[in-house]
Amino acid sequence: MHALRCSARVAAITGAVVLMTMTGMATSAQAAEGTFFYTRADTGRETFLGSTPNGQCLAIPGGARQATNDTDADAYLYTNSSCTSSSRFLGSRQSADYAAPYPTYVRFG
Template identity: 80%
Template sequence: MYAPTLRRSARIVAAAGAAALMALTGVAASAQAAEGTFFYTRADTGAETFLGSTPNGQCLAIPGGARQATNDTDTDARLYTNSGCTSSSRFLGSRQSDVYSAPFPTFVKFG
């Protein structure tokens, strides 16, 4: 009498666990960040700096603009001159560097 109820409960718990795991995996995949570092030379001061967090698919500010940039991540990037990342873009592949002239890119999007 208890065995069928116990088996049914175990199936429900297993199904709920599998659903939770799939939900967590989906969230983790969408929030994935480029592995590595994005370095750049500020157009306004000439200082060498970098972006700390590089999540994929988000339009990230490049404070001071980029006179030169090195994409030392495992993900391709596009650089833009507007905050919506909709202006004409400049491609910067994974593990590549490039030099820019005015108007300097002020935003980047990975992925």
């Protein structure tokens, strides 16, 4: 009987640890920490994206002539709203200059 209680207790603790680990990983993967700065291709003004959730295709208003990915996640820049064409990689803490067609969407993660 004692062995059965110990086994049940170990299983419960193991399950709780696995659940906490999975929940912690999901939370940390939800948004890139930091800021994505870019110089607008249409006006030349520097601006930034305020929210950078991972996995979502986000608009870059005005297009990016230059971009600085000051987040902790890699970014992929695209020229279409479905984030499928002309992918350009911009690693975490990197900058790059772009020529036409300028990227107008970005996806993190």
